[in-house]
Amino acid sequence: MIIDCHGHYTTAPQAHSDWRHDQLTAFLAGTGTPHYPSISDEEIRDSVESHQLRLLRERGSDMTIFSPRASVMGHHEGDVATSTAWSRASNDLIARVVDLFPNVFVGVCQLPQSPGASLDAAITELRRCVDMGFVGLNLNPDPSGGHWTSPPLTDPYWFPLYEAMVELDVPAMVHVSASSNPAFHATGAHYLNADTTAFMQLLAGDLFGTFPGLRLVIPHGGGAVPYHWGRYRGLADMLGKPPLDTHLMRNVFFDTCVYHQAGIDLLVKVIGTDNILFGSEMVGAVRGIDPTTGHHFDDTRRYVEGADLAPAQREQIYAANALRVYPRLAAQLGL
Amino acid sequence: MIIDCHGHYTTAPQAHSDWRHDQLTAFLAGTGTPHYPSISDEEIRDSVESHQLRLLRERGSDMTIFSPRASVMGHHEGDVATSTAWSRASNDLIARVVDLFPNVFVGVCQLPQSPGASLDAAITELRRCVDMGFVGLNLNPDPSGGHWTSPPLTDPYWFPLYEAMVELDVPAMVHVSASSNPAFHATGAHYLNADTTAFMQLLAGDLFGTFPGLRLVIPHGGGAVPYHWGRYRGLADMLGKPPLDTHLMRNVFFDTCVYHQAGIDLLVKVIGTDNILFGSEMVGAVRGIDPTTGHHFDDTRRYVEGADLAPAQREQIYAANALRVYPRLAAQLGL
Secondary structure, three states: OOEEEEEEEOOOOHHHHHHHHHHHHHHHHOOOOOOOOOOOHHHHHHHHHHHHHHHHHHHOOOEEEEEEOHHHOOOOOOOHHHHHHHHHHHHHHHHHHHHHOOOOEEEEEEOOOOOOOOOHHHHHHHHHHHHOOOOEEEEOOOOOOOOOOOOOOOOHHHHHHHHHHHHHOOOEEEOOOOOOOOOOOHHHHHHHHHHHHHHHHHHHOOHHHHOOOOOEEEOHHHOOOHHHHHHHHHHHHHOOOOOHHHHOOOOEEEEOOOOOHHHHHHHHHHHOHHHEEOOOOOOOOOOOEEOOOOEEOOOHHHHHHHOOOOHHHHHHHHHHHHHHHOHHHHHHOOO | OOEEEEEEEOOOOHHHHHHHHHHHHHHHHOOOOOOOOOOOHHHHHHHHHHHHHHHHHHHOOOEEEEEEOHHHOOOOOOOHHHHHHHHHHHHHHHHHHHHHOOOOEEEEEEOOOOOOOOOHHHHHHHHHHHHOOOOEEEEOOOOOOOOOOOOOOOOHHHHHHHHHHHHHOOOEEEOOOOOOOOOOOHHHHHHHHHHHHHHHHHHHOOHHHHOOOOOEEEOHHHOOOHHHHHHHHHHHHHOOOOOHHHHOOOOEEEEOOOOOHHHHHHHHHHHOHHHEEOOOOOOOOOOOEEOOOOEEOOOHHHHHHHOOOOHHHHHHHHHHHHHHHOHHHHHHOOO
């Protein structure tokens, strides 16, 4: 079995995106929120079948852990009420995809975060989504959209959410949204910077001493971290922290969203297969075909197949680790 | 010959650091700038001989391209006048190190940048330092210290500096200073994020179409970039840019400040030896000994020696590329 831990509904029906636009317009105008449009099952089916589902089948995956489009979570726009309505609409749409293709998709939710706001709304929405069968959440470490005004992930500000995550036994993927800062290209800088930043925040703190049951997936292959693994081992030493294996790597996992063979080779060599989950971010950040291989950049299964791994290690990356990190998925599958 | 392109004067005499502290205190109090202290040649000699010079000799390097300590450039503190006085003092100290050890050190300057300020003072200081024999500069893409309030490096804001760089035939290392944003650990997040961000800013623009003679060194092995080289090739394609080889890699270079063998192996494999300059960031970000090797993390020469390279390729990394990127150094050496 191959489980892709990192898929976004980047092809949601236009009416859904249009509503978001109208919602933000109404917010700025101070007028009432428009009614959410009617979207048919057929529209949803079409939007998935011709994209995620087709590619998943072509590439030989079995399941995708599926969440709303990350780049339009837009926590920096509107306020917590706007974000709550948008999160509910986006998560409800994911639930409908899951209902239509229950053997293929499993839900992960977007949270109604907002810069400076409490996490109460996020926790409420998380509980609602877990009740619907969702198995995890996307946590934005920078709801300001590239201005980084929130405290580090090790700050008590985040603890109520972590308490709920531990209670519900769901992991978070640490994933930012769009950049509202012209310095940061979203998928080319902000995403990877966030991955790197989050890991270093964790390294400098002791979050898993407080929450030993908390699990975080850092996407995009961990940003810069595996490439600079020596730097991080050295920084842990300089900061008087335990070795990374015990300090972080019982609780932190990286996905395989690294779009070339040499990157995946480094990832599996340096990090080891206990902490890697198969992911493609498909259909996502990079949609083209690599002229040097003739295959899609984000066809990450090819790189995992091409890596120097024993069959049991490949199986860890493809499914066993995901089932361990997302126990609610394992339970749903009867595993 | 082995030229280390990335050394900072992290061991400058205490009186120099104390003056900076007093200068900023006076700035905040609105009182006059204190007099710069007297620092003897012997103090300078001692501060270098027991650290950079000793390690350089132990590790078998010949020269270091040497600049003021990056983490205390502190462009976010004070104003452009404060930064100008601090830059002059710091660069003058580098000049004295170079005068004391002319066969070992060559100068690169810090610029008096300040958030929102024009680059006039930076250009004036660059010219002053080049007149003193300096061969390059450190350019901070985020003088706000982690708030990223400056326009991208492709913005015309920066063009007057680039014009001076092309005229003087000096390259810049793109290097941030300390982080004043609690989200970003300086050496574990802000530095690497800046490298990644700068590369993506360049990718999204056409700076080298405007300035074909401009050369930029992105330190710390290029941040996350080589590890995600497939992503960047794919993003160039999606953004309608030429292939990276022609779009950026005639003008952009990475150093070898990557503190483990697997990272350097990836760097040389993916980027190729035409665009890599030997660097160690010594004495710098990571000062400990790697328990898995028994050697200092930042002893990057060992990784270059351990990489799968032909002798001529190693020679490119050790010296030939640096002499090409820093032609004023080549001229000083009569090469």
